[in-house]
Amino acid sequence: MVKNQIQARGISDPATLEAMRAVARHEFVPEELVARAYQDSPLPIGFGQTISQPYIVAYMTELVSPRIGQKVLEIGTGSGYQAAVLARIVDSVFTVEIISELGHSAAARLTRLGYDNVAVAVADGYFGWDAHAPYDAIVVTAAAEFIPPPLVEQLKTGGKMIIPIGSPFRVQTLMLVEKTAAGVKTRSLIPVRFVPFTRSE
Ligand code: SAH
DSSP states (O other), rough: OOOIIIITTTTTOHHHHHHHHHHGGGGGSEEEEGTTTTTTOOOOEETTEEEEEEEHHHHHHTTTOOTTTTTEEEOOOTTTTHHHHHHSSSSEEEEEEEEHHHHHHHHHHHHHHOOOEEEEEOOOOOGGOGGGEEEEEEEEEEEEEEEOOOHHEEEEEEEEEEESSTTTTTEEEEEEEEETTEEEEEEEEEEEEBBBOOOOO
């Protein structure tokens, strides 16, 4: 998976590659899909949600430049896979999931696998996780119509956020947001297809 799907497409950050090799992806997919866990595609994880394609997880990880000592926020826990990849690199990962069943099962899975530096909250990630802010990096894994202002607020100066922006069920654009002393810079990267960023009522 790492050699043919990830390195072959240009991912070269050693920390990212190491983390992608270390996390057992088959632990994060439903039992009936274990045989397909390492294939080059997203897979369903229930509740209409998906675990992202391995390459996309690696691409998003590399782009936020995760390093030892950092604190990262993820919005859209899903299976917990992206959180586990980040947790292999940084000191602590805070991840927010809006569907309580998915949040609770991801939390149990991460605990069982020994990822004790990941904390999961069930909430609307639009508001980030203010109690632990500011974050060195923010990774959003559901497609939003616009960049939620609370997330920009909770990003450190010098920090990076990666977020798919666009309409649900259509091709979206992965955007890199960099918060600098001079302001917020955004850059459009590649076309992607993520499940929608939903809001609690
Ligand atoms: N990172 C996940 C991918 C999950 S798919 C993984 O590695 O498996 C995106 C997830 O975002 C879904 O589980 C969906 O329920 C969740 N989501 C959508 N809108 C959200 C919101 N406003 N706050 C938190 N999570 C949200």
